[in-house]
Amino acid sequence: MAEFEYDLFVIGAGSGGVRASRIAAGHGAKVAVAEEYRVGGTCVIRGCVPKKMLVYGSMFAEELGHAENYGWTVEGAKFDWATLRDFVNRDVDRLEGLYGKTLENNAVDVFAERATITGPHSVKLAGSGREITAKVILVAVGARPAMPDFPGVEHCITSNEVFHLEHQPKRLMVVGGGYIAMEFAGVFNALGSEVVLVNRTDRILRSYDQQIVERMLHIAMGRGIQMRMHSLIKSVEKAEDGCLLVDLGDADKVRVDQVLIAIGRQPNTEGLGLEAAGVQPGSKGEIPVDDYNRTACGSIYAVGDVTDRVQLTPVAIREGHAFADSVFGNNPRTVDYSLIPSAVFSQPPLAGVGLTEEEARQQYGSVKIYSSDFRPMKNIFSPHAERGLYKMIVDETTGKVLGIHMIGPEAPEILQVAAVALKAGLTKQAFDDTVALHPSMAEELVLLK
Numbered sequence: 001m002a003e004f005e006y007d008l009f010v011i012g013a014g015s016g017g018v019r020a021s022r023i024a025a026g027h028g029a030k031v032a033v034a035e036e037y038r039v040g041g042t043c044v045i046r047g048c049v050p051k052k053m054l055v056y057g058s059m060f061a062e063e064l065g066h067a068e069n070y071g072w073t074v075e076g077a078k079f080d081w082a083t084l085r086d087f088v089n090r091d092v093d094r095l096e097g098l099y100g101k102t103l104e105n106n107a108v109d110v111f112a113e114r115a116t117i118t119g120p121h122s123v124k125l126a127g128s129g130r131e132i133t134a135k136v137i138l139v140a141v142g143a144r145p146a147m148p149d150f151p152g153v154e155h156c157i158t159s160n161e162v163f164h165l166e167h168q169p170k171r172l173m174v175v176g177g178g179y180i181a182m183e184f185a186g187v188f189n190a191l192g193s194e195v196v197l198v199n200r201t202d203r204i205l206r207s208y209d210q211q212i213v214e215r216m217l218h219i220a221m222g223r224g225i226q227m228r229m230h231s232l233i234k235s236v237e238k239a240e241d242g243c244l245l246v247d248l249g250d251a252d253k254v255r256v257d258q259v260l261i262a263i264g265r266q267p268n269t270e271g272l273g274l275e276a277a278g279v280q281p282g283s284k285g286e287i288p289v290d291d292y293n294r295t296a297c298g299s300i301y302a303v304g305d306v307t308d309r310v311q312l313t314p315v316a317i318r319e320g321h322a323f324a325d326s327v328f329g330n331n332p333r334t335v336d337y338s339l340i341p342s343a344v345f346s347q348p349p350l351a352g353v354g355l356t357e358e359e360a361r362q363q364y365g366s367v368k369i370y371s372s373d374f375r376p377m378k379n380i381f382s383p384h385a386e387r388g389l390y391k392m393i394v395d396e397t398t399g400k401v402l403g404i405h406m407i408g409p410e411a412p413e414i415l416q417v418a419a420v421a422l423k424a425g426l427t428k429q430a431f432d433d434t435v436a437l438h439p440s441m442a443e444e445l446v447l448l449k
């Protein structure tokens with residue numbers, strides 16, 4: 001009889017867990033995965049994918065405005081939240097099915113229940129109470145929205161609930177200064193809700209180039225998003241009419257229909273039983289791992305958001321893949337964390353890769369900044385007159401491009417390609433040598449002065 005029931009037991013069928021399961025099974029391992037909510041994890045079920053669909057849905061408001069400028073008559077256009085919400089959720093169901101099929105096709109056993117660790121080689125399933133042994137355990141449990149502590153916090157929602165709201169809030173307060181807060185503020189503003197963004201400091205989107213962020217804030221305020229910086233919620237009260245009264249410490253309370261908390265994401269390690277295997281989480285609850293995703297316990301590994309390295313889907317997927325190749329494919333691999341591109345699907349979106357101007361000045365001293373501040377052609381008839389901004393940070397000595405940052409229509413699409421150039425270590429000269437593709441927005445990248 002085999003010493004263990006499985007070669008690999010994965011806890012969490014999200015981005016990292018599904019990839020690791022599939023690849024390990026492909027290498028011949030006998031694999032099982034436990035999922036306490038829905039197969040696909042945060043990205044597919046209540047993160048990147050449904051969020052991007054809401055962004056697309058909300059962008060029609062702007063598109064319809066443009067359409068009229070281009071001579072179209074848009075009669076009777078109106079928005080229905082329930083239609084968009086249900087369409088998005090139907091597609092999420094479809095994707096969940098596809099992820100389940102992938103696991104099934106790779107002969108991965110799926111347990112639709114919570115699992116906790118009971119020892120270096122054992123887990124317990126919460127529903128059935130069954131104990132299962134495995135040679136290797138992979139913790140891929142992700143993260144959950146962090147919640148502040150104030151009276152009435154139970155009346156607030158997070159990104160987990162926003163995809164299921166029965167009604168579109170007429171007045172929405174978004175709390176936080178990260179990308180999730182900015183994205184939902186943008187979506188509901190575009191859909192016609194009154195949006196107020198509350199943040200503890202005056203710094204929004206800390207890891208992005210602050211000149212680009214300032215442009216985004218300027219545009220967001222121009223579009224009607226109210227900004228309440230240096231503000232903290234003291235309490236939230238439910239009024240008799242069902243509205244929420246938010247105390248920000250002013251004479252008057254702010255009356256809104258929903259408060260969406262988006263102040264960060266916290267690794268999902270509470271009650272996971274890590275101590276039974278001698279694994280001690282860090283101060284934020286994250287699981288410390290080495291370059292090969294190994295924890296302090298030799299048979300337990302962790303990948304994705306739970307390790308709090310870079311909380312992005314493509315990173316979790318790479319970590320899951322590298323883990324499976326290393327442990328089951330006889331091909332030890334680590335993930336390269338340099339030059340990871342990322343975007344904020346605000347309206348307009350912004351994106352960046354490499355060093356920001358601030359970081360480059362700290363690390364390199366003298367750097368050259370090239371930029372283009374332009375009005376996207378598509379907006380030329382727009383009453384908003386919003387301008388795009390592209391920035392390139394270049395090492396003065398070698399001419400090597402250290403960072404590219406941009407805000408404007410399609411910025412994430414353009415930046416993904418620019419990230420290849422950075423990864424290849426190209427210089428500003430290589431951009432200058434490239435003939436512009438005209439007329440396009442991306443051509444600004446090879447015309448930067």
Ligand SMILES: Cc1cc2nc3c(=O)[nH]c(=O)nc-3n(C[C@H](O)[C@H](O)[C@H](O)COP(=O)(O)OP(=O)(O)OC[C@H]3O[C@@H](n4cnc5c(N)ncnc54)[C@H](O)[C@@H]3O)c2cc1C
Nearest residue numbers: 012014015016036041042043047115141142304305312313
């Ligand atoms: C609103 C929002 C928008 C986002 N947008 C983007 C984006 O645009 N781009 C991007 O790259 N990233 C985005 N992310 C982040 C991205 O979703 C995560 O980085 C990614 O999902 C992490 O993958 P993971 O495998 O570590 O964890 P997850 O995908 O979170 O999967 C973990 C899974 O483990 C399950 N689980 C937890 N505990 C247990 C247990 N004890 N037993 C069984 N199952 C358990 C959970 O239910 C979950 O399904 C977004 C996140 C949110 C919330």
